[in-house]
Amino acid sequence: MKEIVVISGKGGTGKTSVTASLAVLAGNDAIVADCDVDAADLHLLMKPIVEKSENFFSGVASRISEDKCTNCGICADVCRFNAIPVINNQHTINTLNCEGCGYCERVCPIEAISMHDQNVGDWYISKTKIENTLVHAKLGIGAENSGKLVAKVKNEAKRLAEENNKDYIIVDGSPGIGCPVVSSLSGANFVVLVTEPSLSGLHDLRRVYELVKKFNLKAGCIINKYDINTDVTKDIIRFLNEESVEHIASLPYNENFTKAMTFGKTIVEYDQDELKDLIVSSWEKIKKLANSN
Amino acid sequence: MKIAIASGKGGTGKTTLSTNLTALFAETETVVLTDLDVEEPNSGLFIKGELVKEEIKYKMIPEWKEDTCTLCGECQKVCNFHAVIQLGPQILVFPELCHSCYACSELCPTSSLPMITQRMGLLKQFENKNISFIESRLDIGQEQAVPLIAQTNEYVDKAFNKNTVKIFDAPPGTSCPVIEATKDVDFVILVTEPTPFGLHDLKLAVETMKELQKDFGVVINRYGVGNDDVLDYCEEDNIPILAKIPNSRKVAELYSKGELVYTELPEVKKELQNVKNYIINLKNNN
Amino acid sequence: MKIAFTTKGTEWESEMDPRFGRTEFILVYDDEKDEFTSFDNREIENEAHGAGPKTSQKLFEMGPQVLLTGNGPGGNAATILQKTGMKIYIGAGQMSVKEAFEAYKNNSLKEF
Numbered sequence: 001m002k003e004i005v006v007i008s009g010k011g012g013t014g015k016t017s018v019t020a021s022l023a024v025l026a027g028n029d030a031i032v033a034d035c036d037v038d039a040a041d042l043h044l045l046m047k048p049i050v051e052k053s054e055n056f057f058s059g060v061a062s063r064i065s066e067d068k069c070t071n072c073g074i075c076a077d078v079c080r081f082n083a084i085p086v087i088n089n090q091h092t093i094n095t096l097n098c099e100g101c102g103y104c105e106r107v108c109p110i111e112a113i114s115m116h117d118q119n120v121g122d123w124y125i126s127k128t129k130i131e132n133t134l135v136h137a138k139l140g141i142g143a144e145n146s147g148k149l150v151a152k153v154k155n156e157a158k159r160l161a162e163e164n165n166k167d168y169i170i171v172d173g174s175p176g177i178g179c180p181v182v183s184s185l186s187g188a189n190f191v192v193l194v195t196e197p198s199l200s201g202l203h204d205l206r207r208v209y210e211l212v213k214k215f216n217l218k219a220g221c222i223i224n225k226y227d228i229n230t231d232v233t234k235d236i237i238r239f240l241n242e243e244s245v246e247h248i249a250s251l252p253y254n255e256n257f258t259k260a261m262t263f264g265k266t267i268v269e270y271d272q273d274e275l276k277d278l279i280v281s282s283w284e285k286i287k288k289l290a291n292s293n
Numbered sequence: 294m295k296i297a298i299a300s301g302k303g304g305t306g307k308t309t310l311s312t313n314l315t316a317l318f319a320e321t322e323t324v325v326l327t328d329l330d331v332e333e334p335n336s337g338l339f340i341k342g343e344l345v346k347e348e349i350k351y352k353m354i355p356e357w358k359e360d361t362c363t364l365c366g367e368c369q370k371v372c373n374f375h376a377v378i379q380l381g382p383q384i385l386v387f388p389e390l391c392h393s394c395y396a397c398s399e400l401c402p403t404s405s406l407p408m409i410t411q412r413m414g415l416l417k418q419f420e421n422k423n424i425s426f427i428e429s430r431l432d433i434g435q436e437q438a439v440p441l442i443a444q445t446n447e448y449v450d451k452a453f454n455k456n457t458v459k460i461f462d463a464p465p466g467t468s469c470p471v472i473e474a475t476k477d478v479d480f481v482i483l484v485t486e487p488t489p490f491g492l493h494d495l496k497l498a499v500e501t502m503k504e505l506q507k508d509f510g511v512v513i514n515r516y517g518v519g520n521d522d523v524l525d526y527c528e529e530d531n532i533p534i535l536a537k538i539p540n541s542r543k544v545a546e547l548y549s550k551g552e553l554v555y556t557e558l559p560e561v562k563k564e565l566q567n568v569k570n571y572i573i574n575l576k577n578n579n
Numbered sequence: 580m581k582i583a584f585t586t587k588g589t590e591w592e593s594e595m596d597p598r599f600g601r602t603e604f605i606l607v608y609d610d611e612k613d614e615f616t617s618f619d620n621r622e623i624e625n626e627a628h629g630a631g632p633k634t635s636q637k638l639f640e641m642g643p644q645v646l647l648t649g650n651g652p653g654g655n656a657a658t659i660l661q662k663t664g665m666k667i668y669i670g671a672g673q674m675s676v677k678e679a680f681e682a683y684k685n686n687s688l689k690e691f
Binding site: 058059146147148149151152179182183185186187188189214215216217 | 597598599600601624625626627628630649650651653669670672673689
Binding site for chain 2: 626628629630632633635636639654655658659662663
């Protein structure tokens with residue numbers, strides 16, 4: 001079983017559209033995991049029907065038991081996050097501001113403060129429109145993606161893939177270069193980088209590739225909208241050569257990319273020409289690369 | 294007058310809107326643009342100017358004093374973030390994991406973990422005729438955007454007149470950094486695309502703004518590319534649509550080169566003028 | 580000598596866990612006594628951040644000289660392990676514990 005993780009560093013490069021297309025091409029050979037929980041859009045193309053749903057807890061926040069509290073104010077004195085305002089003469093916790101450090105709980109002289117797990121969202125196991133399985137999640141407002149949530153989504157996908165003898169797990173990875181993307185990459189067999197030839201696109205590609213390199217992972221790159229700026233595309237290809245990253249494909253600027261999404265379809269379902277062919281051959285290459293040693 | 298430009302997801306044209314709108318304002322009045330996307334600020338690719346000020350920004354972290362430490366282990370017990378770890382005869386501090394809560398420092402029985410400053414990023418101010426441009430950038434390896442955003446906001450509050458139009462390029466998403474970037478502004482512009490992804494992420498952004506009780510409006514970018522669902526949604530929810538920036542390959546090309554868009558494309562300029570007028574109206578009625 | 584493995588179980592036949600910070604088990608083999616000690620690390624699932632440092636600390640307490648793992652530790656964990664002087668070998672993420680041990684003895688794992 002091979003785990004293929006698609007990442008981009010920056011938003012708006014077409015990562016999710018590419019991932020969804022790969023998921024459709026892989027069909028029943030793959031379990032799909034959406035770890036881009038901040039902008040979890042994969043489900044819009046995969047049309048999942050939820051079969052199992054569970055609350056997800058991450059981090060802690062303080063709670064003050066008002067009947068015990070004497071309003072001595074020691075908690076508010078030590079809190080560095082302005083999370084303990086006094087409302088109607090009562091010290092209360094502003095959960096949005098609370099970082100969960102637990103300092104207030106430790107200094108409360110009468111143990112009126114306790115820490116509680118935060119329900120930050122839900123995670124799901126669903127059947128998609130093409131009858132494969134999607135593991136995904138939804139976060140509440142102000143909740144942050146975390147290595148923990150990504151690990152949860154990936155673990156479930158892995159468990160399902162093993163139980164059902166699947167060949168692949170296809171992961172829509174998290175953006176940025178922080179803890180969630182580290183967790184997305186952990187355990188991957190092959191990484192697909194999706195980028196675009198803009199100044200920020202190249203910059204972000206370099207940054208996120210640093211991580212891929214550190215984990216010693218095999219990677220390939222798809223350049224989306226390559227013809228928008230052929231100079232930057234050349235720079236990207238030069239970078240890929242220097243780093244021995246496989247250049248999987250260059251996709252042209254093509255409005256079918258967005259149109260497909262508008263109809264809730266993946267590119268390979270909507271486009272019948274060049275784009276589709278390029279993505280089909282990309283998937284063949286990715287499979288070969290992921291399976292080679 | 295503070296305006297934040299935000300979006301539910303990255304790549305919808307937030308930076309394109311904030312830089313072009315800033316340049317358009319600058320044609321008639323002074324304006325301040327602040328890039329609060331501190332993990333990946335890239336407004337500076339589009340707005341150039343003369344560097345007039347640099348300030349290193351710090352956060353507080355504990356520093357281990359070996360000579361007075363008794364290795365009692367209290368510090369690692371009180372740290373909820375695993376930023377302080379006892380490893381045999383030594384205490385290790387991991388600055389990126391530290392939230393500056395001071396618990397380890399103040400609860401240490403021998404005061405062996407005093408808080409010291411640690412560099413987390415750099416704020417730069419540029420001037421170009423009518424434009425003041427502020428950019429804060431987190432150092433590589435620093436993970437917490439919120440403290441730097443808060444300090445950058447403080448800087449802008451102090452450095453500029455209350456009435457000056459200030460445009461803030463907010464980080465993408467709906468988590469803590471966006472909340473920090475938008476919580477003190479007078480108005481939020483949400484940038485979206487007329488696609489299912491755009492609509493889905495717009496709804497999350499709208500929920501967040503309602504939770505924060507902010508006034509907000511929507512700018513539709515790449516208008517014409519998808520369908521009318523975003524329009525219908527805004528109409529139903531009585532959300533004002535400030536502009537519809539037409540879809541064009543030319544916009545993507547100019548963006549990729551780090552160039553402004555409205556100066557080349559009159560149809561874009563017309564839409565941005567609508568946004569500008571809307572803000573000026575807000576300002577006059579304030 | 581004590582050799583540590585990041586694993587999904589506690590036997591020679593168990594699979595390795597390619598992850599470091601969020602590994603399910605830490606298994607330590609003492610080749611002088613020919614015996615295993617293990618730590619069930621699955622509670623790490625509850626940590627939103629900082630899994631790497633926490634697992635490193637546990638590993639340090641178990642006192643191995645060598646670690647065999649998959650991808651290798653992230654930045655913070657790497658810093659800790661460096662301080663312990665432990666030798667780290669990576670690339671064993673898809674093997675069984677036994678295969679990883681053989682690969683280590685044949686010098687076919689890459690040093691981190």
